[in-house]
Amino acid sequence: MIAALGGLIAGAAAVYVRESGSGNGAAVETAGAKSCEAAKDKVAAITPFLKGQVAAMAPASDPRPLPGLNFKGKDGKDMTIADFTGKTVLLNLWATWCVPCREEMPALNALQQSAGSEKFEVVAVNIDIGGDEKPTAFLNETGVHDLGYYRDASMGVFNALKTEGLAFGLPVTLLMDDKGCLISSMNGPAAWDSEDAKALVKAAAGS
Template sequence: MTEKRPFRLPSAKLVGIAALAGIIAGAGAVYMRHIGSGSSVQEAQANVAGLCEGAGDRIAALTPFSKGQVAAMAPASEPRPLNLTFKGPEGQSLKMADFAGKTVLLNLWATWCVPCREEMPALNALEQEIGGQDFEVVAVNIDTGGDEKPKTFLDEYKIGALGYYRDSSMGVFNVLKKEGLAFGLPATLLFDGKGCLLASMNGPAAWDSPDAKALITAAKGP
């Protein structure tokens, strides 16, 4: 049997399209809170501001590194937590708060998404090289149905460094779509150790490139 080889990394054309999508998203995305009115809104805003204190400075520090292979990564207009839930490697329910203390590169992908498949080896290499207690690539598969297709893909293309995260309901994608953060796949978001959104992009990237590693280093901070 012929051994399967990893897909090629995103082409210059794909990265260019992703960069354009990121610019449009950064310019057009609007964040709206659907909380209520009066004191409840003020209280919620105060809670978010307290949780994400210092994230604005982190966004400013990493913005100059959104260039080259990761030029499509648009800084968040406002750092904030997002209500995202998905399944972990053992089938357990997870949310962003479960990754407290880690900078997280959250990536949504599916086996039917060609650009997703092309960038997976690079995401795997990024996790293999710099993943650890302070950083993790959390690649969430959103194929509907069972686990057979995504697990077969990961096995065949030797994607072994990434944890197995799943959301067959596509709930995570729908939340990000409503937030103006996901228009298709792949979609990638960068969170700080408190679960506050720092930046996001739509489209593939060469995540094992020096540009990507510099971006992650800036997001992690000193």
């Protein structure tokens, strides 16, 4: 009887721990959703610009922060999307072995060159496994010099987006507002140097 009673107490404790953890997670999720409440207006503002060369960009049905977007800067410093607070960000994941990625990198570079400012940045994160040799060689060969150099050799940032249902392959591109809330996303390449892309960025950054 004592053993049985002990088992019941242990079982009750396990249920309590699971429920408490779930409740805390729900609270964090709710807080995140509230912090992006204003982003719904931004989604509405950019939706008319999701056309032409950027028609594949889909407006976010639930603007929200995205945890797990961790990568490294040029100096090897750990970074997250929070480091860009105050800027609208076009976050793009690419790899040297991805042919569509290679083809669109010059266009992303041109977008950064024409639209990059204190209000907007193209953040292209390379996810090649291994060292920096291949990605840096490719960028030098193609004359892509206006983009910041961001890397995640662990592919953790891609897996985080896959978990969120946002990444199915490469390239994948997200548009994040100046508070780090997702407002639009797409899988596949786009003509980021087009007038359609520039108009979308202008609407998103409010510039």
